[in-house]
Amino acid sequence: MTTTPPARPVPEALAGLPGFTRDPAELERVRTDRSGYVPPTRPAGLVRARTVEDVVRTLRAAHEHRVPVVPRGAGTGLAAGASAREGEIVLDLHRMNRILRIDPVEQIAVVEPGVLNADLNAAAAEHGLFYAPDPASTSICSVGGNIATNAGGMRCAKYGVTREAVLALTVVLADGRVLTTGAGTVKAVTGYDLKALFTGSEGTLGVVVEAVLRLRPAPVATATVAAWFRDVGSAAAAASAVIAARATPSVLELVDGPTLGAIDLATGSAHRSRGEAFLLAQTDGFGAELERDVVLRAIEPFAESVLVADDPAEAEALVQARRSAIPSLEALGRVSIGDVGVPRHRLAEMVTGLRRIAEETGVEICTVAHAADGNLHPMIVVDRDEPITEGPPKLALGRMFELARSLGGTLTGEHGVGLLKQDWFTAEVGELSREVQHRIKQALDPHGILNPGKAV
Amino acid sequence: MTTTPPARPVPEALAGLPGFTRDPAELERVRTDRSGYVPPTRPAGLVRARTVEDVVRTLRAAHEHRVPVVPRGAGTGLAAGASAREGEIVLDLHRMNRILRIDPVEQIAVVEPGVLNADLNAAAAEHGLFYAPDPASTSICSVGGNIATNAGGMRCAKYGVTREAVLALTVVLADGRVLTTGAGTVKAVTGYDLKALFTGSEGTLGVVVEAVLRLRPAPVATATVAAWFRDVGSAAAAASAVIAARATPSVLELVDGPTLGAIDLATGSAHRSRGEAFLLAQTDGFGAELERDVVLRAIEPFAESVLVADDPAEAEALVQARRSAIPSLEALGRVSIGDVGVPRHRLAEMVTGLRRIAEETGVEICTVAHAADGNLHPMIVVDRDEPITEGPPKLALGRMFELARSLGGTLTGEHGVGLLKQDWFTAEVGELSREVQHRIKQALDPHGILNPGKAV
Incomplete structure (x- = not known):
């Protein structure tokens, strides 16, 4: 379902986008992450998104022309979930890095995906609050990447992983349509929990362009x-x-x-x-x-x-x-x-x-x-x-x-499956779960353009 | 997609199951919940499940013969999510009420869906632990129903809702196949978070027959x-x-x-x-x-x-x-x-x-x-x-x-949409979210037999 098509020219609908580049140094930068794995080939191009509209236009064109897209945050992933190969276009979100709003009374932050985890924490600290998920890479990893992998860190046994901190998401779907899911309230159960489904889906179901995140009171001691x-x-x-x-x-x-x-x-x-x-x-x-x-x-x-x-x-x-x-x-x-x-x-x-x-x-x-x-x-x-x-x-x-x-455990606690753990995926989740996950993938991304070969 | 078919005889594959009954008093009992809403008609029959195999056989037959099935726990729902009408079969799980295991060191409980919330809490208390979700109806509501609605209660602002307490689920899918999802560990991100998707899906995606739940240390003061x-x-x-x-x-x-x-x-x-x-x-x-x-x-x-x-x-x-x-x-x-x-x-x-x-x-x-x-x-x-x-x-x-x-809020914080809040569902989630949710429903329950007309 998600095999990489053979190399071919990048359609003009993509190559003509303002943020598009084929600069070799940039392509070299975005073909790998911090996993230690370097793919044998380089991606066909890179879109540097600055706005939701950039993401919409990229996915709409990619969907129409069946071009695989690899969403990318800060590139600090450890499972090659953002590694990109020949024929793929990288959608780089790291410049969408604004903290749109912090509401100290409601204890929420509204952010773009490229915001660094540590920057969000620094902004929250000004209000006596903190953002609980804290990967060791806090100073270099982006919140969008944290959401893609359902990242954890040191504090999650007490304060929960990223999934528990995500109250609402704005997601651009594979076909370029913009979905808002979740609510600005601590509890909400209207319909299926799509925000939990997108959290940890490693960019294979949609591209997160905005998140409402729960902050917590900074401990007094x-x-x-x-x-x-x-x-x-x-x-x-x-x-x-x-x-x-x-x-x-x-x-x-x-x-x-x-x-x-x-x-x-x-x-x-x-x-x-x-x-x-x-x-x-x-x-x-x-x-x-x-x-x-x-x-x-x-x-x-x-x-x-x-x-x-x-x-x-x-x-x-x-x-x-x-x-x-x-x-x-x-x-x-x-x-x-x-x-x-x-x-x-x-x-x-x-x-x-x-x-x-x-x-x-x-x-x-x-x-x-x-x-x-x-x-x-x-x-x-x-x-x-x-x-x-x-x-x-x-x-x-x-x-x-x-x-x-x-020992009754799992192959990944907080980094994701990416490309590197594919070989062991089915052994852990089982054939039926794999089938159900592929059916969900198919329902949301029928042409399989989003981060093919990763996660599921 | 999920309209109720006209009344017709219950297929022998269902009527012949050991737990099947058409006893009018029983059908009267199971046609409604505690929402105050009483459907105008009564369901066609009732299967009283005692084992996972009972659930498997019921769904396999219902899937084959396209008979709508309404899963039911303790019947304390407040949104008519378990109300049942003409042509529907109720799948009653309240007798599957064993606490299979409590591991005080790992701080988990493994339970069947019919276990009452208060009974689980009493069992956990013997080990100095507690189960955080505590609906006001704790003494009469079942854990399976809590999972179906992603139930909350008084303690969730601090300790999280049911979704945060669910570590793993065993679910019988619409076609009778048995899916295990999640892990026996506090953190696990292998593939999509199906357990979070099933939690709060109001019995429309599968029937939970076993759950691994996180317990927490009872507060010292x-x-x-x-x-x-x-x-x-x-x-x-x-x-x-x-x-x-x-x-x-x-x-x-x-x-x-x-x-x-x-x-x-x-x-x-x-x-x-x-x-x-x-x-x-x-x-x-x-x-x-x-x-x-x-x-x-x-x-x-x-x-x-x-x-x-x-x-x-x-x-x-x-x-x-x-x-x-x-x-x-x-x-x-x-x-x-x-x-x-x-x-x-x-x-x-x-x-x-x-x-x-x-x-x-x-x-x-x-x-x-x-x-x-x-x-x-x-x-x-x-x-x-x-x-x-x-x-x-x-x-x-x-x-x-x-x-x-x-005011930026939601129509349901913890009880679910059920039948009663259908009129306002799309206004809250939007047309696109409704479409995505229906595609997921279609992917998991192609004949729409599971709790039709509820939730999404």
């Missing part, structure tokens, strides 16, 4: 605990103990030894000298300190050393250490970032299994995890000129997915 | 404030002030004067002597008392009197007063329960407008509201033998929806 462990299994067990103690930390991040080593190398810190795994926990709200004590008591039996970071600067440095994990690894080579999820009490089995996979395949795997929701990012690090989609890295990736599934 | 006001506008303004103060109450319920009068009459309380409107606020968690003080300071300037209910029994009595609103009104006549939503800062305009509609149409309207999410239940009370779907009640209902929409 935050408390921070850090702990170092003999091994990663102990850290995972401590994280599970925090959940079993019925605390609801806003942050519960696990970092393994190899990743700590990379962070130390890149930032001059000395985490790995304190242990082979690190856990960062934050509680927030009116009872932040009381809840921190519950977390502390749960962690202590498993840890080598524990630090209560009362000083905000010290706490911020610990958060930054965690945030620097991916850039630190990227300084060492090409990184393929996994995104598996497991039930929270299977975390220790998963991290131990990842060690085994690393040994057996000879591939280096460094792991960080959003431990409070069982979402792990095992990162495969290879030399810069080594491919990640074949040989031992691909073998390790497949073993990783199989292990997550055998 | 709860604090309660009650306040009485000169008029309902002041109470609404106080509720908006609580939100503007950036508190996140777990409960923020508004009750107007006429409803207080009915509660007093039914329960012997004396709320109305204290004011013409009542606001009940609860905060919970480790900082419950500190947050209560923020709520208190926001409410005080608007209130005639305020009560901090430190005694748990006193707090519980106040919650019970709110919960008794609907039964108290039902003691006075036939009640049609509205479900409009407005942006939270428009609450005062909405309640004032409802007073005006009541005066102008001569219809009695009593209002309660989940004020923290702007969801109001204006209840039209008529004599027991008066219809609610024509004359002044229908006029008032239409005016109510128009008012909510003019």
Whole structure:
């Protein structure tokens, strides 16, 4: 249904659009994302959209002439969901980056898709509010991309993923018609939940051009605990103990030894000298300190050393250490970032299994995890000129997915399927679900022009 | 697409099923719900399902013979979403009421659809957990019905609606095939979010036969404030002030004067002597008392009197007063329960407008509201033998929806569209959204046998 047609000239209806370009440097830029995967070919062209009308005209022409379109935000995706190939046109939305409105009383923001996650958070902070989904890439990723992948981050075990923050969407459908779905109210159940269907659909059902997002009151207080462990299994067990103690930390991040080593190398810190795994926990709200004590008591039996970071600067440095994990690894080579999820009490089995996979395949795997929701990012690090989609890295990736599934988990918690995880998609969702998803795709995009070959 | 076919004999493939009956008393019971609407005809038959296989056989036969099927839970719906007419077969799921598993470490419950909301909460409480969606009808409504309507309740401004609690669903599709969607993990984004699509689809896309639901840690403390006001506008303004103060109450319920009068009459309380409107606020968690003080300071300037209910029994009595609103009104006549939503800062305009509609149409309207999410239940009370779907009640209902929409709101926050709100559906969602929803319906239920004429 969604195979790429052979190369052919770009129809004038598209090539004549004001934002259209074939500039080779631009095409080189937009053919890939941060997944580490570079497609063998370059796209046929690029439309730099600045207005909803630009998107409408692009899709109307693409629909009429059956030209595949790859919507693109900030290009920070980790599953090659925005990678583009020969015959495809990239629809670049990153210049549609205005915050149209923040309503501090209603606690909502109305934004264009190219707004950066961190910029939205900075604007919300001026009103004592925050936007909950916070991918590690907050300073470079766009809200539109967050919606396309139903992105998560550190705070979602407590505050929910992107889907929970999306109240309404304006979406340009495959044929160029403009759909508004959802409501400006916290609750609304009139008809099917199309905004939830579009959220996480990786640009295959429509192009989001405006979103009404829920903001939340900034917590009045935050408390921070850090702990170092003999091994990663102990850290995972401590994280599970925090959940079993019925605390609801806003942050519960696990970092393994190899990743700590990379962070130390890149930032001059000395985490790995304190242990082979690190856990960062934050509680927030009116009872932040009381809840921190519950977390502390749960962690202590498993840890080598524990630090209560009362000083905000010290706490911020610990958060930054965690945030620097991916850039630190990227300084060492090409990184393929996994995104598996497991039930929270299977975390220790998963991290131990990842060690085994690393040994057996000879591939280096460094792991960080959003431990409070069982979402792990095992990162495969290879030399810069080594491919990640074949040989031992691909073998390790497949073993990783199989292990997550055998523990009752999923192959992607928050990054999406994109192009890179297609091989394992049906094994996870099953033939019938695949068929139903394709029927929905067919109902909304009958010519299959939207991001072909991705997601479903 | 979904018109009811003329009456004809029930095919043997259905009539021969073990749970099938034509018992007139049973058919009388299942032709209506708690909406106050009684269809003019009775359904052709009833299948009392006890197993997934019963549901599979029913739908397989119905699909083959093009017989419309009305899925039914506990029958407590308020939008005639489960009402059944001539030519339709009711698929009654209320006997599929087992809690299959509670995992206290993972904080999930696996349940059949007929489990009552309160029974699930009681089972979760044994492990120090709770199930967040809590419709006022908790003791009589089923979890399957909650999923069908994406039900809310008092606690969802803080803890989310049913959609946020549904991690995975097993659904029997229109043709009898069994689909599993979602994952046993807190986060998962593999493919389209079908579980979110099924949640709130009012039995028109499939029949939920099993659900994996997220439980949450029971709060370690709860604090309660009650306040009485000169008029309902002041109470609404106080509720908006609580939100503007950036508190996140777990409960923020508004009750107007006429409803207080009915509660007093039914329960012997004396709320109305204290004011013409009542606001009940609860905060919970480790900082419950500190947050209560923020709520208190926001409410005080608007209130005639305020009560901090430190005694748990006193707090519980106040919650019970709110919960008794609907039964108290039902003691006075036939009640049609509205479900409009407005942006939270428009609450005062909405309640004032409802007073005006009541005066102008001569219809009695009593209002309660989940004020923290702007969801109001204006209840039209008529004599027991008066219809609610024509004359002044229908006029008032239409005016109510128009008012909510003019304030940027919705016609249904948590009860669904059902049969009763069909007239206003397209005005709210728009022609294009209606078309997209019908295409999805067509993709999943090509013969239109599932709950025809409801929701979309």
